[in-house]
Amino acid sequence: MAEEQTPVRGSRPFQPQPWRDRQLEVVLGNLLRAGVLFSAAIVLAGACVYLSRHAHEPANYRVFQGEPSEFRTIRGVIHAVRNGRGRGLIQLGLLLLIATPIARVSFSIVGFSIERDYLYVSFTVIVLLVLLYSFLGTGIGL
Amino acid sequence: MTILTFSVVVAVVSFVAGLLGSLTGLGGGVVLVPLLTILFHVDIRYAIGASLVSVIATSSGAAAAYVKEGFSNIRIGMFLEIATTFGALIGAFLATWIPTSALAIIFGAVLLYSAYLSREPRPEAQRNLPPDALATRLRLNGSFPEHESRRHYNVQNVPGGFGLMFGAGALSGLLGIGSGAVKVLAMDQAMRIPFKVSTTTSNFMIGVTAAASAGVYLSRGYVDPGLSMPVMLGVLAGSLLGSRILVRAETKSLRLVFSLVILVLGLQMLYKGFWGPI
Numbered sequence: 413m414a415e416e417q418t419p420v421r422g423s424r425p426f427q428p429q430p431w432r433d434r435q436l437e438v439v440l441g442n443l444l445r446a447g448v449l450f451s452a453a454i455v456l457a458g459a460c461v462y463l464s465r466h467a468h469e470p471a472n473y474r475v476f477q478g479e480p481s482e483f484r485t486i487r488g489v490i491h492a493v494r495n496g497r498g499r500g501l502i503q504l505g506l507l508l509l510i511a512t513p514i515a516r517v518s519f520s521i522v523g524f525s526i527e528r529d530y531l532y533v534s535f536t537v538i539v540l541l542v543l544l545y546s547f548l549g550t551g552i553g554l
Numbered sequence: 555m556t557i558l559t560f561s562v563v564v565a566v567v568s569f570v571a572g573l574l575g576s577l578t579g580l581g582g583g584v585v586l587v588p589l590l591t592i593l594f595h596v597d598i599r600y601a602i603g604a605s606l607v608s609v610i611a612t613s614s615g616a617a618a619a620y621v622k623e624g625f626s627n628i629r630i631g632m633f634l635e636i637a638t639t640f641g642a643l644i645g646a647f648l649a650t651w652i653p654t655s656a657l658a659i660i661f662g663a664v665l666l667y668s669a670y671l672s673r674e675p676r677p678e679a680q681r682n683l684p685p686d687a688l689a690t691r692l693r694l695n696g697s698f699p700e701h702e703s704r705r706h707y708n709v710q711n712v713p714g715g716f717g718l719m720f721g722a723g724a725l726s727g728l729l730g731i732g733s734g735a736v737k738v739l740a741m742d743q744a745m746r747i748p749f750k751v752s753t754t755t756s757n758f759m760i761g762v763t764a765a766a767s768a769g770v771y772l773s774r775g776y777v778d779p780g781l782s783m784p785v786m787l788g789v790l791a792g793s794l795l796g797s798r799i800l801v802r803a804e805t806k807s808l809r810l811v812f813s814l815v816i817l818v819l820g821l822q823m824l825y826k827g828f829w830g831p832i
Binding site: 436437438440441442444445447448449451452455456458459462463466467468469470471473474475476477478479480483484485499500502503506507509510511512513514516517520529531532535536538539542543545546547548549 | 555556557558559560561594595596597599600607610611613614615617618619620621622626628629632633635636639640642643646692693761762764765766767768769770772773774775776777778779780781782783784786787790
């Protein structure tokens with residue numbers, strides 16, 4: 413954050429503590445990018461394993477069959493990774509990718525709490541609950 | 555086609571889609587699903603799952619770059635995410651029982667609308683609008699850097715924007731796209747947010763919105779690792795490169811070409827939805 417400049421002050425009657433907002437956003441932005449690059453690295457590692465084994469098989473996505481349960485649940489994915497499956501590793505990277513916005517929302521709760529903006533703490537909690545429901549309540553949870 | 559060839563070709567196409575989507579600001583996700591279904595004969599459900607995942611990657615990957623410019627408004631984003639995440643969850647559940655031909659038709663309509671919207675110049679928000687009581691109470695008003703100082707703006711029509719955002723979230727969950735076009739409608743037109751602020755804030759929101767439906771897609775088996783891998787890596791690399799070369803490049807003719815591509819894909823999706831096998 414060394415490259416951040418002191419913001420111009422004054423002439424902002426309606427926004428409370430914009431400087432803290434911005435600090436918070438910079439931290440969140442970097443957090444998100446790190447999460448994305450990390451998950452992309454895992455997907456890439458999985459791709460190497462997957463392609464080294466299945467490169468010459470025919471690709472067919474014409475018919476929808478739905479993924480087997482090992483690629484649909486967190487437990488299944490972890491199991492597949494332990495067995496050294498390339499596609500399991502890809503799926504793990506994708507799970508981490510889906511988790512980055514969830515981490516961002518969680519950190520926003522902390523940020524708004526520090527600012528004592530309880531209205532936005534409650535808004536953010538609502539968003540987090542929806543995300544957690546989608547992530548854990550629909551069957552991929554353990 | 556072997557898995558190796560398929561992966562390489564899909565990665566290259568996704569790279570170009572991510573690059574053009576980022577350069578034109580129209581988003582790469584919107585062309586991915588039609589390209590995968592029309593060119594590669596991928597079942598639309600697999601295509602939607604892969605596109606959704608790549609949308610999260612683009613949004614989260616570009617967030618840091620946007621934040622540095624200081625345009626995005628975290629409060630507007632978080633408040634409207636209540637609407638988009640609920641919408642996305644409902645959209646994702648709808649997608650699991652809507653017939654694929656109907657999905658294709660809705661997709662075609664959204665593409666045509668996006669193409670139309672991209673040809674319209676975006677109206678610059680009027681300056682010095684009076685503060686709206688609800689927006690003030692929700693602390694949505696903000697400011698952004700302009701000509702060495704900061705320009706203040708007052709957000710309007712909060713309920714209208716919130717309702718449209720619910721629709722944007724539902725479309726995102728239903729079709730696996732960022733639905734930037736509807737977000738423009740909500741933030742630029744209804745809430746009168748200056749477009750620099752609305753574009754960057756909307757980018758921030760897209761990842762959270764897509765995450766709300768991604769869980770449903772994953773648990774229903776729509777996210778195929780073999781397909782999502784080249785799509786996600788390609789789109790991410792393309793959009794990261796796009797955000798580097800961005801801004802000062804001549805994008806007007808690029809936008810025209812890209813909106814023509816969107817138009818053609820939209821017509822093809824409609825055709826496939828009504829008459830073709832999908």
